[in-house]
Amino acid sequence: MSLLRKRSLPSERLAFNFLLFLVGALFIVIAMRLWFLQVYKGDYYLQKAQDNVQRRQHIYAPRGLFLDREGRLLAVNEPSYSLALVREDTPDIEKTLKQISRWTGMPLEDLNKEFERGRRMVRSFENQILVSNLSFDVLTRVETDAPYWPGVKVVVQPRRKYLQGEVFSHVLGYVALANEQELAADPGLRLGDNVGKHGLEFAMESVLRGKKGLKQLEVDASGRILREHTLVQPESGQDLHLSIDLDLQTHIYSVMQGKTGAVVVMDADSGQVLAMVSTPGYDNNKFVYGITGRQWTELVENPHRPLRNRSIQNAYPPGSVFKPLMAALALEQPSIHPGEQVFCSGSYRLGNRVFRCWQGHGRVNMNRALVESCDTYFYQLGEKLGVDRISAFSLESGLGRQTGITLPFERSGLIPTRDWKRERFNDAWRGGDNLNLAIGQGFTQVTPLQMTRLTAAIANGGNLYRPSLLLEEKKLDPQPLPWKKETLDFIYQAMLDTVEKERGTARRLRTKDVKVGGKTGTAQVVRLMPEHKEDDPEAVEYWLRHHAWLISFAVNEDKRIAVTALVEHGGSGSSAAGPVIREIYDFIFSRKQESPQAAAQDD
Numbered sequence: 092m093s094l095l096r097k098r099s100l101p102s103e104r105l106a107f108n109f110l111l112f113l114v115g116a117l118f119i120v121i122a123m124r125l126w127f128l129q130v131y132k133g134d135y136y137l138q139k140a141q142d143n144v145q146r147r148q149h150i151y152a153p154r155g156l157f158l159d160r161e162g163r164l165l166a167v168n169e170p171s172y173s174l175a176l177v178r179e180d181t182p183d184i185e186k187t188l189k190q191i192s193r194w195t196g197m198p199l200e201d202l203n204k205e206f207e208r209g210r211r212m213v214r215s216f217e218n219q220i221l222v223s224n225l226s227f228d229v230l231t232r233v234e235t236d237a238p239y240w241p242g243v244k245v246v247v248q249p250r251r252k253y254l255q256g257e258v259f260s261h262v263l264g265y266v267a268l269a270n271e272q273e274l275a276a277d278p279g280l281r282l283g284d285n286v287g288k289h290g291l292e293f294a295m296e297s298v299l300r301g302k303k304g305l306k307q308l309e310v311d312a313s314g315r316i317l318r319e320h321t322l323v324q325p326e327s328g329q330d331l332h333l334s335i336d337l338d339l340q341t342h343i344y345s346v347m348q349g350k351t352g353a354v355v356v357m358d359a360d361s362g363q364v365l366a367m368v369s370t371p372g373y374d375n376n377k378f379v380y381g382i383t384g385r386q387w388t389e390l391v392e393n394p395h396r397p398l399r400n401r402s403i404q405n406a407y408p409p410g411s412v413f414k415p416l417m418a419a420l421a422l423e424q425p426s427i428h429p430g431e432q433v434f435c436s437g438s439y440r441l442g443n444r445v446f447r448c449w450q451g452h453g454r455v456n457m458n459r460a461l462v463e464s465c466d467t468y469f470y471q472l473g474e475k476l477g478v479d480r481i482s483a484f485s486l487e488s489g490l491g492r493q494t495g496i497t498l499p500f501e502r503s504g505l506i507p508t509r510d511w512k513r514e515r516f517n518d519a520w521r522g523g524d525n526l527n528l529a530i531g532q533g534f535t536q537v538t539p540l541q542m543t544r545l546t547a548a549i550a551n552g553g554n555l556y557r558p559s560l561l562l563e564e565k566k567l568d569p570q571p572l573p574w575k576k577e578t579l580d581f582i583y584q585a586m587l588d589t590v591e592k593e594r595g596t597a598r599r600l601r602t603k604d605v606k607v608g609g610k611t612g613t614a615q616v617v618r619l620m621p622e623h624k625e626d627d628p629e630a631v632e633y634w635l636r637h638h639a640w641l642i643s644f645a646v647n648e649d650k651r652i653a654v655t656a657l658v659e660h661g662g663s664g665s666s667a668a669g670p671v672i673r674e675i676y677d678f679i680f681s682r683k684q685e686s687p688q689a690a691a692q693d694d
Contacts, residue, residue: 146216149281150304150321153249155328157263157291159337160365160562165259171250172225173283174233174243175218178210181242190240194232195222212274212282218244220283223268224380251285251292251379255337257372258344261400262335262498262560264290265375267382279303288378290400291331291560294497301328332562334363339678343368346674352639352658353401353539354671359547359644359651361565362556364496367540369401403494403501406536407657410614411464411596411664412640413531415549415582418457420484421472422578429457429581435467439526446470446526449613461585462595464611466530473529478520481528482508487573488555489545490537495557495568504541507534532615539657542642547653548572549586550608550644553579586610586644597641599669602676605647609672611664612640636660639667645676652679 157166174191181187188206192199205221213219225233230245237243251266253259266285274280279300286300287293304325309318343354347370356366371393377386390398399405421427437451448466452459460468473481485491491506505511507528509520527533540558548555553574557567572579586608589595597609615637639661644653654672661667 147305147307147322148218150306150323150325151248152301152303152325153327154251154266154285154301155295155299156330157259158330158332159335159340160333161337162332163337164254165333165335165337166251166253166263168249169252171223171248172230173220173246173248174222174225174229175220175246175283176206177216177218177242177244178213179216179242184242187240187242190236191221191243194236195225195229197222208271209282212271217281218246218283220246223248223283224250246283248283248285251376253375253379255341256374256376258341258368259335260290260372260375261369261402262290262333262340262367263375264288264292264294264499265378266292267378285379289398290498291333293499295331299328299331302326333560334358334365334562334564335367335560336365339675340366340368342678343671343675344370344372346671350658350661350667350671351395351401352656352661352668353405354654354656354675355402355539355543356675357543357547357558357653359550359653361559362544362547362567363559363562363565365652367400367402367560369399371395371397373397400498400500401657401659402539403496403498404538406502406504406538407638407640407659408533408535408614408616409531409537409542410612410638410640411466411531412542412610412612412642413529413535413537414461414464414469414612415586415610416485416488416490416545417469417472417476417481417529418461418585419488419574419578419582420476420481421457422581423484423573423575424476427472427475432456433460433465433468433471435465437467439467439470441470441474441522441526444523446523458581458585458588461582461610462589462592464596469529470526473525473527474522476525476529478507478509478525478528481525482506484573489548489570489572490541494538494540494544496540497560501540502538504538505534505536531612539655542640543653543655546642546644546655547651549579549583550646550651550653583608590643596665597643597669599665599673600643600676602645602680605645605676605680607643607645607676609641609643611669612642613662613664614638614640616660633660636662639664641665641668641672643672645680647680650679 153168156164158164174195176187178184188202189199192202202221209219233245237245253263265288267288269280269284269286273286274282280286287296292299302325304321305323306319306321339356343366347354347368350370352370354366354368355364357364373390422429432454434454435448435452437448439446439448452463452465452467455463455465455468459465485506491504493501493503512518512520524533528535544555544558553572555570555572559565559567587606589597590600590607590609592598596611600607600609617635639658641664642655644651654675656668656671658667658671
């Protein structure tokens, strides 16, 4: 027995030492873990512990307001309610999402997608907005049941409201929820924030948005708020006073109902835009509240494209409103005299092609060619001047380039050149191209705003201003027209004669006690076949009808105003665009009834 006992002692000692080693190793592991948690990761877990009790939350800043030139409100903010989730306070996210689906009627599949999309963008213990713009009925249900659903929060946000809706839709644009690209590009944005998407809302986003505030919340174990303290007050966005006149804008929008087109009214002496109307419009409030798929489809599939601001985003052949510029270029040439006469038989032959005039005018000089809009006279000018001089002069006069107005997506239009045609069509510039260019047809394209800017420069003595929509901005970036004073005076008088003379194509604009000048234009969309030449415009398919232009200015004691109207597929500039501008002048100058001299339908 003693021998057996002696043999077992080393085994017992070995087991004891192994046990001692395990205890020591365990102690070391615990000590290292404690060091890792309390020292190395101490700050991290301290922050997590504080987040369980104290949290910081952003305070939304009201967006800057829009006001018209008289201080009347155009866009305001109103409270909106969104449903959010704090993931760390939600014991059963799947069950909670199902309940949110029952509250709101939003499909569970969509909610799950929204949750997964947003969780990557929202920090711990922050509100993750899932459903915006809660209706009153949904809000009532959520507020009643929310205490039984930990992690569910109702968040109050300012929501944009456009008081005039469609009337200012293309000028103001709209705001909508920031997408993933916008969130990633701007650290100041959070999930559920609205940003400008179009119009001035987009162009002036940094000024309108303001800065969020910050508050500290003390919460209990269930995430319920016990106390809160404001750390940083929010800063409201800057209000913007526009140069637009609310009454004038509203009146023009009503006059343009049933028409597709654009109207721009500009103060010729300052470059300020007094009205900018594009029809048809759209209700920009729908984008704020959350546009439905059906509503979006109706907008984008509408053949009249209501989302486009036709004043700057559509470019059209100018037709005869291009002729004052052509006449100005001719007057700058010592070899061309305005009194020189050309015979118009109703057509002009170049090679084996015949280019038609809208009527036979007989012998005409430059003034009469402008007043009665004789194409034949300008065909011959185009042949003499050539594309190189016409293009260069047009570009220097502000066409073929953006005006620089503070609105997104402005088109530059097109003033063609030899090189452009060669690159675009792999074809040389030809003689017939000069003739088409001279009457504003062919490849030439301009925007209504460009033509308004040019007309304002003719009225104010030759200053091209960058158009402005803000009341505080006047006479921006003045550039002189490349026209001599004698040239300006001649074109100015010819436009007055186009209204005042008996055969003037814009004579329906005659206004008592106000000097009015104008130029009509009828721009071909497609070349009509001979069988359509004598048709009533109403008998021609709508999409084949000509565009109707009228550029004009009005001068009285204290105002110089430029107005452009473009009616898509309206036919004659005189009959379609003329009544629009006449209504505008009657409104501006408080004229009660139309002048007794009625204008016949012509170019």
